[in-house]
Amino acid sequence: MTTTKTINLKNRPKGSPTITDFDFTTAEISELKEGEVLLSTLYVSVDPYLRGRMSDAPSYVPPFKLNEPISSGIIAEVLESKSENLTIGDKVIGALQWKETQLAKAENLRKVDPDKAPLSTYLGIIGMTGLTALLGLKEIGKPKNGETLLVSGAAGAVGSVVGQIGKILGLRVVGIAGTDEKVDMLKSEFGFDEGINYNTTENMIQAIQNTCPDGVDIYFDNVGGEISDAVLFNINKFARIIICGAISVYNNTETPKSLSVQPFLVKKSALMQGFIVADFADKHPEGVQQLATWLQEGKLKYKETIVEGFDNIPQAFLDLFEGKNKGKMVVKI
Amino acid sequence: MTTTKTINLKNRPKGSPTITDFDFTTAEISELKEGEVLLSTLYVSVDPYLRGRMSDAPSYVPPFKLNEPISSGIIAEVLESKSENLTIGDKVIGALQWKETQLAKAENLRKVDPDKAPLSTYLGIIGMTGLTALLGLKEIGKPKNGETLLVSGAAGAVGSVVGQIGKILGLRVVGIAGTDEKVDMLKSEFGFDEGINYNTTENMIQAIQNTCPDGVDIYFDNVGGEISDAVLFNINKFARIIICGAISVYNNTETPKSLSVQPFLVKKSALMQGFIVADFADKHPEGVQQLATWLQEGKLKYKETIVEGFDNIPQAFLDLFEGKNKGKMVVKI
Numbered sequence: 258m259t260t261t262k263t264i265n266l267k268n269r270p271k272g273s274p275t276i277t278d279f280d281f282t283t284a285e286i287s288e289l290k291e292g293e294v295l296l297s298t299l300y301v302s303v304d305p306y307l308r309g310r311m312s313d314a315p316s317y318v319p320p321f322k323l324n325e326p327i328s329s330g331i332i333a334e335v336l337e338s339k340s341e342n343l344t345i346g347d348k349v350i351g352a353l354q355w356k357e358t359q360l361a362k363a364e365n366l367r368k369v370d371p372d373k374a375p376l377s378t379y380l381g382i383i384g385m386t387g388l389t390a391l392l393g394l395k396e397i398g399k400p401k402n403g404e405t406l407l408v409s410g411a412a413g414a415v416g417s418v419v420g421q422i423g424k425i426l427g428l429r430v431v432g433i434a435g436t437d438e439k440v441d442m443l444k445s446e447f448g449f450d451e452g453i454n455y456n457t458t459e460n461m462i463q464a465i466q467n468t469c470p471d472g473v474d475i476y477f478d479n480v481g482g483e484i485s486d487a488v489l490f491n492i493n494k495f496a497r498i499i500i501c502g503a504i505s506v507y508n509n510t511e512t513p514k515s516l517s518v519q520p521f522l523v524k525k526s527a528l529m530q531g532f533i534v535a536d537f538a539d540k541h542p543e544g545v546q547q548l549a550t551w552l553q554e555g556k557l558k559y560k561e562t563i564v565e566g567f568d569n570i571p572q573a574f575l576d577l578f579e580g581k582n583k584g585k586m587v588v589k590i
Numbered sequence: 591m592t593t594t595k596t597i598n599l600k601n602r603p604k605g606s607p608t609i610t611d612f613d614f615t616t617a618e619i620s621e622l623k624e625g626e627v628l629l630s631t632l633y634v635s636v637d638p639y640l641r642g643r644m645s646d647a648p649s650y651v652p653p654f655k656l657n658e659p660i661s662s663g664i665i666a667e668v669l670e671s672k673s674e675n676l677t678i679g680d681k682v683i684g685a686l687q688w689k690e691t692q693l694a695k696a697e698n699l700r701k702v703d704p705d706k707a708p709l710s711t712y713l714g715i716i717g718m719t720g721l722t723a724l725l726g727l728k729e730i731g732k733p734k735n736g737e738t739l740l741v742s743g744a745a746g747a748v749g750s751v752v753g754q755i756g757k758i759l760g761l762r763v764v765g766i767a768g769t770d771e772k773v774d775m776l777k778s779e780f781g782f783d784e785g786i787n788y789n790t791t792e793n794m795i796q797a798i799q800n801t802c803p804d805g806v807d808i809y810f811d812n813v814g815g816e817i818s819d820a821v822l823f824n825i826n827k828f829a830r831i832i833i834c835g836a837i838s839v840y841n842n843t844e845t846p847k848s849l850s851v852q853p854f855l856v857k858k859s860a861l862m863q864g865f866i867v868a869d870f871a872d873k874h875p876e877g878v879q880q881l882a883t884w885l886q887e888g889k890l891k892y893k894e895t896i897v898e899g900f901d902n903i904p905q906a907f908l909d910l911f912e913g914k915n916k917g918k919m920v921v922k923i
Contacts, residue, residue: 522864
């Protein structure tokens with residue numbers, strides 16, 4: 258039997274995950290069955306939401322099992338096929354395991370075209386990342402021309418796309434990020450109107466007020482915590498707050514506390530809604546089409562942080578919580 | 591010149607308001623002008639939201655001015671009229687001042703019919719209270735038959751109506767209140783399926799789970815604070831949380847802290863929205879009609895706590911924060 262490198266979940270992290278929570282091991286590859294393909298992993302997506310799956314608290318996706326492989330969005334190449342729909346050399350995307358080589362049912366995979374767009378972008382700008390940005394902003398944010406959009410985690414994978422789509426839709430766009438370099442990038446590369454470096458800003462409430470003089474109509478929240486508390490002081494009547502993620506509190510060991518949002522929401526008749534891209538599956542095909550078109554037209558730019566090497570997948574994931582990525586974090590095998 | 595008893599705002603309260611924040615004084619009544627009427631106050635509505643207007647922090651309604659009369663929803667009788675639309679003896683409703691006698695423009699008043707419903711109910715069940723319950727539940731809660739509705743401040747003016755409308759719409763309804771007597775009333779008088787006394791319950795998370803075994807689909811929140819924190823652990827996927835009030839934190843001197851709601855909302859794709867009845871003015875006439883019909887059909891019951899005497903208006907207001915009212919608190923002059 259052939260074996261493959263594999264990365265299992267070793268421990269459920271308490272607080273911040275560390276490299277010792279992962280088990281670098283090998284697994285056997287069983288025989289190819291009818292309807293299956295043998296895959297070689299090409300690109301692995303690492304995403305903050307995976308932190309939730311490492312715990313066994315109830316969430317919108319089931320937790321990873323201990324001593325079993327972690328999985329995420331992966332682009333792979335077909336090495337062998339016992340499916341009519343896929344042939345050797347095809348590139349596919351799917352929710353796959355952190356293994357160098359693996360079997361998968363063809364029906365759970367979608368073919369991607371490397372001539373249409375770089376393979377890694379199917380995990381990012383024209384994949385779940387882009388769809389999260391587009392559908393979160395449109396379906397919950399309901400943007401209207403001339404409104405002010407504030408984005409936290411703005412230099413991250415989703416945030417950088419949200420801001421650009423905001424500009425396409427005619428919004429004033431302000432981004433919050435953690436270094437001056439990132440803030441510069443928001444403005445020079447992604448067309449944000451203004452940026453705030455939360456690490457060097459003493460008074461976030463004031464900084465948001467200064468950069469959003471007409472108040473905040475839409476807040477696309479990737480971070481939660483104190484940054485999001487400060488935003489509440491600046492929301493306009495009928496503001497929409499899209500809760501896409503809360504990376505700042507994912508590693509908390511206690512249920513995190515922050516400002517009571519209720520008084521702010523009632524004062525401003527504001528809406529706050531959790532967004533999960535999977536809930537809008539019926540809008541994915543149209544969304545991907547829209548993103549691909551904008552990309553081709555040069556209206557959307559994307560940034561990737563590509564880490565190389567299978568063994569570096571866990572570290573790349575850990576680096577997300579240090580903000581070491583600019584744009585989408587992907588591991589190339 | 592004639593004078594009238596009047597109650598002014600003396601101090602902006604820090605924390606809980608006290609009786610010394612009010613100034614019992616007299617004011618002059620100027621001459622009746624064209625288009626005006628002279629009114630004698632009959633019923634005065636006292637409501638938790640008035641606390642917000644006593645501070646000068648920005649809110650959805652402008653703050654009261656110091657050393658000027660407080661105002662709220664009032665039912666009055668026309669004593670003299672220089673308006674074509676109102677004659678002596680007419681009963682009217684309007685946002686009026688805490689004065690025994692006052693002038694008002696007829697155009698800002700609406701005639702009410704004492705033969706159709708008791709006068710005080712125009713301030714309650716078929717007034718803003720009923721509309722708040724009906725429109726908050728329908729427009730934000732979007733109830734579906736068979737879902738579970740949880741109501742905090744359930745024995746209060748709005749809460750007791752919310753629960754009854756929930757039953758009319760086919761929901762399982764659970765109420766949270768502060769005494770056993772109130773909890774009994776919810777079940778025996780208002781048809782709630784279950785009730786929780788938060789003052790005698792040690793583990794609110796568990797109590798909500800026990801009384802809402804299928805989870806909470808809609809949470810109508812009148813109180814905020816720790817009670818609402820406990821609800822978050824019990825919300826279902828796609829839950830809707832209507833933030834109608836946050837009486838538990840209105841008197842806090844510091845911006846209150848509570849659990850970070852963001853992780854809960856994103857895990858459950860849940861919505862939380864501030865509700866202010868004035869935002870839905872276009873739906874008021876139809877709503878009043880619906881409430882009046884249910885009332886006539888005996889499907890809606892209402893409870894009033896009627897305090898007597900003009901000088902008792904401030905104390906009745908203060909008693910709201912002690913939960914001394916059952917149902918709508920009204921002062922009869």
